[in-house]
Amino acid sequence: QVQLQESGPGLVKPSETLSLTCSVSGFSISSGYYWGWIRQPPGKGLEWIATIHRDGTPYYNPSLQSRVTISLDSSKNQFSLHVRSVTAADTAVYYCARRFPIEYGGRSHYHFDYWGQGSLVTVSS
Amino acid sequence: DIEMTQSPSSLSASVGDRVTITCRASQGVGTYLAWFQQKPGKAPKPLIYGASGLQSGVPSKFSGSGSGTDFTLTISSLQPEDFAIYYCQQYIDYPLTFGPGTKVDI
Numbered sequence: 001q002v003q004l005q006e007s008g009p010g011l012v013k014p015s016e017t018l019s020l021t022c023s024v025s026g027f028s029i030s031s032g033y034y035w036g037w038i039r040q041p042p043g044k045g046l047e048w049i050a051t052i053h054r055d056g057t058p059y060y061n062p063s064l065q066s067r068v069t070i071s072l073d074s075s076k077n078q079f080s081l082h083v084r085s086v087t088a089a090d091t092a093v094y095y096c097a098r099r100f101p102i103e104y105g106g107r108s109h110y111h112f113d114y115w116g117q118g119s120l121v122t123v124s125s
Numbered sequence: 126d127i128e129m130t131q132s133p134s135s136l137s138a139s140v141g142d143r144v145t146i147t148c149r150a151s152q153g154v155g156t157y158l159a160w161f162q163q164k165p166g167k168a169p170k171p172l173i174y175g176a177s178g179l180q181s182g183v184p185s186k187f188s189g190s191g192s193g194t195d196f197t198l199t200i201s202s203l204q205p206e207d208f209a210i211y212y213c214q215q216y217i218d219y220p221l222t223f224g225p226g227t228k229v230d231i
Contacts, residue, residue, distance in 0.1 A: 036221075045212065045225050045226050046161075046169065046212055046214075046223040046226075047223070048221040048222065048223070051221070059219050060220075061219075061220045061221075062126075063220075095168055099216075102174060102175075104174065104175040104178040105156060105175055105178070107155075109156075109159075109174045109216070110216060111171065111174040112159070112161075112171060112214075113171055113174075113180070115169060115170075116168065117167075117168055118167075
């Protein structure tokens with residue numbers, strides 16, 4: 001059974017760096033295609049932050065690209081997210097997820113099929 | 126960026142009702158469209174991929190249709206456990222984008 005678990009500090013001060021790790025069990029990160037981060041501010045909708053391919057190629061949301069880094073650690077079966085210079089607007093539940101292909105209708109569909117339970121990060125002094 | 130919109134933003138329904146939610150993309154996404162269900166305090170749960178493919182373990186009362194820019198999610202007979210927020214998401218191109226959600230309540 002594939003499981004993802006986010007970990008990191010629940011409170012970050014403004015202007016500092018938010019760092020989160022997603023630990024994956026039941027599946028090798030190096031076998032998966034893409035791994036990603038999505039966030040959800042309290043009471044609001046979902047926002048995709050970044051995705052990383054198993055070969056290390058990152059993809060970022062342009063709205064956050066200047067402040068975000070996603071990375072992979074295959075030896076630990078983990079991937080991480082760093083968001084620099086945070087403000088209150090970065091307060092959200094952060095989810096990690098697997099983006100895996102399924103063949104359907106003659107095409108490969110890379111959809112988010114497994115998610116972590118989410119980690120609330122509050123930005124406050 | 127591909128903007129996703131959903132209608133209605135919320136709806137009230139009763140147990141046993143047939144419910145349809147609409148999702149529209151600002152440009153064609155083929156069938157690279159997923160639907161998720163989210164309950165309070167929980168992670169989104171995948172329901173549909175490829176616009177109409179049922180995620181493993183999801184009951185057949187959920188169905189999806191559409192292609193290009195217009196999509197629908199239908200719940201054939203609403204049950205108490207179906208009251209939640211439903212999101213669509215396109216994955217044809219980066220940045221990946223979600224719809225604003227449709228809240229289904231009593």
